[in-house]
Amino acid sequence: MIHFPAQRRGPLSALSLRLAAALGLVFAVVAAVYLGREGYRDVNEDGLTLLDCFYYAVVSLSTTGYGDITPAAPSARLVNVLFITPARVIFLIILVGTTLEVLTEQYRTGRRLSRWRRAVKDHVIICGYGTKGRSAVSALMENGLDRSRIVVVERSATALRQATSAGLVAIEGSATRSSVLNEAHVKNAKAVIIATDSDDASVLVALTVRQLTAGQVRIIAAAREAENAPLLKQSGAHHVIVSSATAGRLLGLSTSAPPLIDVVEDLLTPGQGMALAMRSAERDEVGRSPRELESLVIALVRRGKVVTLADRAGAVIETGDMLVHVRDDRPQSATTA
Secondary structure, eight states, X not given: OEEOOOOSSOHHHHHXXXXXXXXXXXXXXXXXXXXXXXXXXXXXXXXXXXXXXXXXXXXXXXXXXXXXXXXXXXXXXXXXXXXXXXXXXXXXXXXXXXXXXXXXXHHHXXXXXXXXXXXXXSOEEEEOOSHHHXXXXXXXXXXXXXXXXXXXXXXXXXXXXXXXXXXXXEEESOTTSHHHHHHTTGXXXXXXXXXXXXXXXXHHHHHHHHHHHTTOSEEXXXXXXXXXXXXXXXXXXXXXXXXXXXXXXXXXXXXXXXXXXXXHHHHHSTTSSEEEEEEEOOGGGTTSOGGGSSSEEEEEEETTEEEETTSGGGGSOOTTOEXXXXXXXXXXXXXXX
């Protein structure tokens, strides 16, 4: 099941409001009839009880009108003209409006789903919307990827609500199932990020994605344990990030070289100061040393492989190189202050 980003007010909320309004009208008519019950006549000639008033209100507002209870006194007829008849019209408007709104919402959802299926392409699929998945989404949007090109695959109802509340399209189901990944149009995806809670599930997801895409879609997976990283790569993951090992290294650095932790946090936290970025080498930069550029270049990406500046191959920029550099990520107001 595909869940689209949450709207301001859903059909269930609108239906509840209309139902409350309809019930309010019923109770208002009951009160009016009960207060003026002496002016009404029923076929039994024994007066109106509270139940009779409810009965009369319901059959009147629903335009059934059996005629077994009728307004006989002028005051009762005046109440019918000035209050009960307009209430009947409003009651019908509420009922018809609710039906039309539900049908319209179903039609809009169907059209929205059709448009999305036709347009979805070169998107990024996030398998798992936990802490890692949410951080991956934030990083993607910080680097300019529109939220409409991000699709979340998740089983948890809570995580699905969080994803749609964040303006993302979410697909309910397990990413280990081919049918769910096909719903996400995995064959047309740009990349698949596997951020599940267990390495076993990550391996199954990687295998399924590789089988469906024949290895044509880039797979990035997170592993909790370093010993499972080779297995994920064998399963089809192009890149594997070991979360426990990375956290352990940072913990070690916090003891031996505390300032390095501040630098790493600065690089990984958006809007704090420094941020890692990558761009294509410009024409006038080809043939020059990366150290001569105004921006702080720390590595080159050449034909899909990382070339460090310490390597002899990294001494000169070549055509087609991608430059990994450190950019100023502070807000514009902070830089101009």
